[in-house]
Amino acid sequence: MTSPLRSTLDFLVHDWLQADSLTARERFADHSRETFGAVLDTCERIAREKYAPFNRTVDTQEPQFDGEKVILPQCTHDARLAYAESGMLSAAQDYALGGMQLPYLVESAANSFFACASISIGSNLLTTGNANAILVHGTPLQQQVFAANEFNGRWAGTMCLSEPQAGSSLSDIATRATGDGEGFEADPLGPRYRLRGNKMWISSGDHELTENIVHLVLAKIPGPDGKLVPGVKGISLFICPKHLVDTEGRLTGERNDVALAGLNHKLGWRGTTNTLLNFGEGRHPVRGSAGAIGYLVGQPGEGLKCMFHMMNEARISIGMAATMLGLAGYYASLDYAKTRLQGRPVGSGGKDASAPQVRLIEHADVKRMLLAQKSYCEGALALNLYCARLVDEGRTGQGQAAADARLLLEVLTPIAKSWPSEFCLEANSLAIQIHGGYGYTRDFPVEQYWRDNRLNMIHEGTHGIQAADLLGRKVVMQGGAGLQLLARTVGATIAQARQTPELAPYAQQLEQALQEVGAATQAAWATGNPGEALANAVPYMQAFGHVVLAWVWLDVAHVVLSQDASLSIAANAGRMGACRYFFHYELPRIGAWLQVVRQRDATCAALAEDAF
Structure with a gap:
């Protein structure tokens, strides 16, 4: 039996957004409706088997730090491995990178199953976004060593922007990057710097899920006088791996000077490790001195330009995450409303206690709350998939059509991120309301969906x-x-x-x-x-x-x-x-x-x- 989510996705992807027409383009010529369907089938199955059964598990068994490493439940390792082996980390990438050259539209639709099943297990978006930023702004060797190993699942990725004293105000960051001795510009992996500073709110900042973690770090290169340039102009971007690697992507056995300072314990998304990281504090001195080794990405002073390539992608993904949490709550409250007996209909013997009770869904106000959720969440899903379709048009379209798609996406991105974050959160609140007092307990999943969704109005802008x-x-x-x-x-x-x-x-x-x-x-x-x-x-x-x-x-x-x-x-x-x-x-x-x-x-x- 086709699930409600799959039915909705099939309609939006094929009937509304005409994904099949993309196969006429050279990049997607090997695909068809059948291959798109096979990808959706695979992701739906993995989400059903490896993610959904453990959504409550990762909420109650939060990440723990034993002083040496972060401990996560086994189900998180299993789910991450299944996701990596599915090829979805590189779904939209070139064949040469081991990708499937799927339209971003299909990739987004396929990933929605994981977000609906368990958002905090399914939080792989930063690895893909990190690798994409390196693909666009990194050197060929950086792409080969770092991006390729993120896409194949060996390594994970983060983005390190905020600092304890500077949350959204990136102009006030104080992490410093200084050249690493004589000839630091000649390192084949990129100009090599020493990073010193503290970063906050780093999702997946430390774990044992992969053999390495590639941090993308914003830091300022001091001017000739040794002082940091005020504002955002002095911000540069650096690749800072947890473990140092050689030019073949092999771990050298050296731990970089990146230390886990602590874990943040959150209202929701509890299955995703969220960290404070100290760069260059000397806990893991490398090559004889303190300072985390980082390789410059792009040009000095253009760090925000490089990082925002990743952030814009993340913002659309956050809108999708909010949408899927809203839909998860809608499906749960719809099922509850269809089965829970409560009261009698107004105006038809409602005061006759001997009359049989009716299901919740037979009450007009419950229908109002269900329809509000449906309009918010399915509408938000349509919007986010439309934005994904614009990404494909901007990348593979021709002439004015491609330019228009990129411009339209620029205008819609704040809406694609923020509108689902606000109104699909409201949908989660309505799902709790339909459950009544039970919705406020941990006996039902709707309270967790609300807690998980509350983050989405905050992060990524x-x-x-x-x-x-x-x-x-x-x-x-x-x-x-x-x-x-x-x-x-x-x-x-x-x-x-x-x-x-x-x-x-x-x-x-x-x-x-x-x-x-x-x-x-x-x-x-x-x-x-x-x-x-x-x-x-x-x-x-x-x-x-x-x-x-x-x-x-x-x-x-x-x-x-x-x-x-x-x-x-x-x-x-x-x-x-x-x-x-x-x-x-x-x-x-x-x-x-x-x-x-x-x-x-x-x-x-x-x-x-x-x-x-």
Whole structure:
């Protein structure tokens, strides 16, 4: 029997996003709908067998540090090995790297099974993102030694940005990188530096799952006067392996001067090790002196440019993680609502205690909560897969189509990360509500889904940072070209939907909402004062995201109504119901959000500190 998630993925990937058409391109010519399906089958099976049964295990058996190494439950080792052996670490990479040359769309869809089954076991995104950053910015030898061994599963990867005194404020990092003696520029693995500093919130920063861990570290190279350059201009990027290696990728037997300072014990994602790392403190002196050895990636001072290649990828993955946690909660609460007997229907003998109880799903308010979850989570899944499709178009498309895809992805990335992080978390809250008191206990998984999902509004750029990026940069860059492109893209869907009587009212509603967002954008920047414009960036992002999701649902609904009878009536009815819910209950909310944006309301920004 096809699972609900697989049914939804098949519809979105094939019927809505037309993944099969990608096989006409040279890069994907060896593939077909059948090979795509085989990949999904494999990942669904591994997730079902190696991940899902142990989601509670890794939540209760947190990583432990015994003073020498990090201890993880055996199920984490088994799941990671199964994932690596499946080839999914290099699924979208070239054949020459051992990859499958899959479309990123299919890779994203396949990875969703792991995120839904157990997000904290299935957190492999940093290894892939790390390797991709090295592929783009590293030297050929760095690609061969480090990226290739991450893609084949031998090694894992991290990104080391934040520091205890500098969380999201990367301009304030203090980790230093100094040249490692005479001729340090001539090391075949790259200019060799000594790193000294402390890094915080490093996911998978230490473990025994792989033989080596490749840290990508942001650090500042001091100027001629020995002082660090203020701001972000002096930040460079370094490859800093846990164990030193030679040019053939063999471990030399030398431990790098990277020490685990402690583990962070978290609200959720407890199965993923999260660490404080000290670089160059001298606990593991290497080659006669303290200082972790790191190899420069790219050019000095261009560390953020290199790292943000990885971070943008991670942000889309975080949106997918939030989505899948929301869907996991939706599926659990739907199953509970279909089986749990509770009360009697209003208006039909509800006060007659002798009448039989009805299932929760027969109550209108429970249906409201289920439909809200469905509209949030399936809509977010559609959005994130659409963004994955844009990645493929940007990489393999031609001319203007490829350029437009890259620009549209730039505008949508803050939404793809932030909107699921907020509203799929709300879906998890509704899943708890449907379970009632049981939902607040550990007898059911919905409380864990909420705890796991709460992280996604924080990491890889907080909600406020994403909002500032959207209103402060993305919608105004290139003279507003990205926003104009999105408006034209949405407008094309509106024009199509107008031709279908059932969708025409929604097309009109979406057109009005789109105009309101455009007017609010102009009003926010009317004075040219960033402080005024960005004071209400989060309400702006909430409204913007709701308009984007309404567009996604309208486009999905148009495809549903254009389909033949090959899709199940129930699945179609559910998608249409979710679309109606979003337009009736959600899209009208944008008025209040945009009002404070248009007025450049200073209620929050202007309140004196002592008034709090």
